[in-house]
Amino acid sequence: MSSFRFVRCFATRARASRTSAFALGSMTPLSTVSVSFRNRIFPSVSRNYTAQTTEKKGGKTAILWIGAGLIAAGAGYYYFVNPELGAKTLVPTNKEPDxxxxxxxxxxxxxxxxxxxxxxxxxxxxxxxxxxxxxxxxxxxxxxxxxxxxxxxxxxxxxxxxxxxxxxxxxxxxxxxxxxxxxxxxxxxxxxxxxxxxxxxxxxxxxxxxxxxxxCTPDGRLPDAAQGSSHLRDIFYRMGFDDREIVALAGAHALGRCHPDRSGFDGPWTPSPTMFTNGFYQELLGKKWVEKKWKGPKQFVDKETGELMMLPADMSLIQDKAFRPHVEKYAKDEELFFKDFAAAFHKLEELGVPRTGDEKVYYFKTKE
Ligand code: HEM
The missing domain is CATH 1.10.520.10 (Peroxidase; domain 1)
Incomplete structure (x- = not known):
C-alpha cells in the first residue's frame, strides 16, 4: 500500500537524521569543516580563539552540541506537526489489511x-x-x-x-x-x-x-416503519440526506424480508429477496396494495397473492408528492437507481468517520 510505503520511507529518513545528529557531536571531519567555515566568515574571532586553546575546544564542542540540539529539535517538531506519522513510525505498524x-x-x-x-x-x-x-x-x-x-x-x-x-x-x-x-x-x-x-x-x-x-447513541435515531414521509424526512435530513437519496436508499428493500419475531412485520417486498434490483419500486407502483388483516402491526400486502408486503413507511414513498417522481424514475431505469444507490450508500457509510480527503478509495472485484 502506498501509505505504508510512505511511512517506511519516513522512518528511514527519521533514522538518518537521528544518526547525523549524533555524528555531529563526535566526528572530526564534520567539526573541521565547521571550524574552517567559521574561520573564513569570522577571521578575527578565530584569531582570538587560536590564542586560547582550551577555550577554543570548549567553544567548538558547545557549537557542535547546539547544532545537534537544533537538528534533534527539528526532527521533534516534524513529529509534533505530524503526530500520526510520528506515532506510526515510532510504533511499528502492521501491514494494511488486504x-x-x-x-x-x-x-x-x-x-x-x-x-x-x-x-x-x-x-x-x-x-x-x-x-x-x-x-x-x-x-x-x-x-x-x-x-x-x-x-x-x-x-x-x-x-x-x-x-x-x-x-x-x-x-x-x-x-x-x-x-x-x-x-x-x-x-x-x-x-x-x-x-x-x-x-x-x-x-x-x-x-x-x-x-x-x-x-452508544440514544434510541430513536433509526426510522420507525409505522410512520410516514415527514418522519422519514426528520430522520434522513438529520443525517444529511435529501429526498432523492432517501428514495434511492429505500430501494434496498428489494432485498430480504420482515420477520414477526424481529420487527413484528411479516414478508418480503419482492419475489427475489436475494437479488439486488429495482424491483422494490416496480412492485410499489405495479401492484395494488391492501392493508393486511391480522393481529400484527399495520402493513400492506399485494391484493393478488398476499405474499409480498410494504411497510407504511414504504407506502409513503408513493403517497408523498416529492418522493413519488423518484420512485417512478427508479422503477423505469435500473441503471439510474444503481448509480444513485451506490452514491447514497457510500455517503451513508462515511457518516461520522473523520476523513482528510487523501484516503485511498477501494473498488472490490465481485467473487464471480
Ligand atoms: C426508509 C426507512 C426504512 C425503514 C422504515 C426500514 C424498516 C425496515 C424493517 C421494519 C425491516 C424488517 C426487519 C426484520 O423484521 O427483520 C427492514 C429490513 C431491511 N431493511 Fe430497512 N428500513 C428502512 C431503510 C432501509 C435502508 C436505508 C436500507 C439499506 C440501505 C435498508 C435495508 C434493509 C434490508 C436489507 C432489510 C432486510 C433484512 C433481512 O432480510 O433480514 N432499510 N427495514
Whole structure:
C-alpha cells in the first residue's frame, strides 16, 4: 500500500537524521569543516580563539552540541506537526489489511447455510445501515464509526432486533482478520452484500475506529416503519440526506424480508429477496396494495397473492408528492437507481468517520 510505503520511507529518513545528529557531536571531519567555515566568515574571532586553546575546544564542542540540539529539535517538531506519522513510525505498524481478501471471505460465508431466503446478504446490509444510520450531523455523533451496536443499550434498541445474528456471523471473519475493526468489517459486509447480490459497485474507504459503550447513541435515531414521509424526512435530513437519496436508499428493500419475531412485520417486498434490483419500486407502483388483516402491526400486502408486503413507511414513498417522481424514475431505469444507490450508500457509510480527503478509495472485484 502506498501509505505504508510512505511511512517506511519516513522512518528511514527519521533514522538518518537521528544518526547525523549524533555524528555531529563526535566526528572530526564534520567539526573541521565547521571550524574552517567559521574561520573564513569570522577571521578575527578565530584569531582570538587560536590564542586560547582550551577555550577554543570548549567553544567548538558547545557549537557542535547546539547544532545537534537544533537538528534533534527539528526532527521533534516534524513529529509534533505530524503526530500520526510520528506515532506510526515510532510504533511499528502492521501491514494494511488486504481488504479484497476480507471481502472475498465475507462473500464466501454469504450462502454457506440455509439462513432465511438462502443468503446472509440482506441482514448484513441491514447491519451496515443500522450502524451508520444513527448519525446526527448537528452533534456529529453516531454513524458508521464506532460499531457501538456491540454494546447495550444500542444492541437492545427495538430497531436493531435480530441483528445479533449478523454480528455473530461476522465474528469468524474478525477472528481470521483481527487487524480490521468491527466498524470497518460491518461497513464492508454491507458493500459485499450489495455487490454479491447483483447490485452496483460501491466505493469503500477503510479507517473506522471502534468506540467504547459510552459512545452508544440514544434510541430513536433509526426510522420507525409505522410512520410516514415527514418522519422519514426528520430522520434522513438529520443525517444529511435529501429526498432523492432517501428514495434511492429505500430501494434496498428489494432485498430480504420482515420477520414477526424481529420487527413484528411479516414478508418480503419482492419475489427475489436475494437479488439486488429495482424491483422494490416496480412492485410499489405495479401492484395494488391492501392493508393486511391480522393481529400484527399495520402493513400492506399485494391484493393478488398476499405474499409480498410494504411497510407504511414504504407506502409513503408513493403517497408523498416529492418522493413519488423518484420512485417512478427508479422503477423505469435500473441503471439510474444503481448509480444513485451506490452514491447514497457510500455517503451513508462515511457518516461520522473523520476523513482528510487523501484516503485511498477501494473498488472490490465481485467473487464471480
Ligand atoms: C426508509 C426507512 C426504512 C425503514 C422504515 C426500514 C424498516 C425496515 C424493517 C421494519 C425491516 C424488517 C426487519 C426484520 O423484521 O427483520 C427492514 C429490513 C431491511 N431493511 Fe430497512 N428500513 C428502512 C431503510 C432501509 C435502508 C436505508 C436500507 C439499506 C440501505 C435498508 C435495508 C434493509 C434490508 C436489507 C432489510 C432486510 C433484512 C433481512 O432480510 O433480514 N432499510 N427495514
Amino acid at each position: 481488504y479484497q481478501k476480507i471481502y472475498d471471505q465475507i462473500a464466501d460465508v454469504l450462502e454457506d447455510n440455509d439462513w432465511d431466503d438462502g443468503s446472509w446478504g440482506p441482514i448484513f446490509l441491514r447491519l451496515a445501515w443500522h450502524a451508520a444510520g444513527t448519525y446526527d450531523k448537528k452533534t456529529n455523533t453516531g454513524g458508521s464509526n464506532g460499531a457501538t451496536m456491540r454494546f447495550s443499550p444500542e444492541s437492545d434498541h427495538g430497531a436493531n432486533a435480530g441483528l445479533k445474528a449478523a454480528r455473530e456471523k461476522l465474528e469468524i471473519i474478525k477472528k481470521n482478520n483481527p487487524e480490521i475493526t468491527y466498524s470497518d468489517l460491518w461497513s464492508l459486509a454491507g458493500v459485499v452484500a450489495v455487490q454479491e447480490m447483483g447490485g452496483p459497485k460501491v466505493p469503500w474507504i477503510p479507517g473506522r475506529k471502534d468506540s467504547e459503550a459510552a459512545a
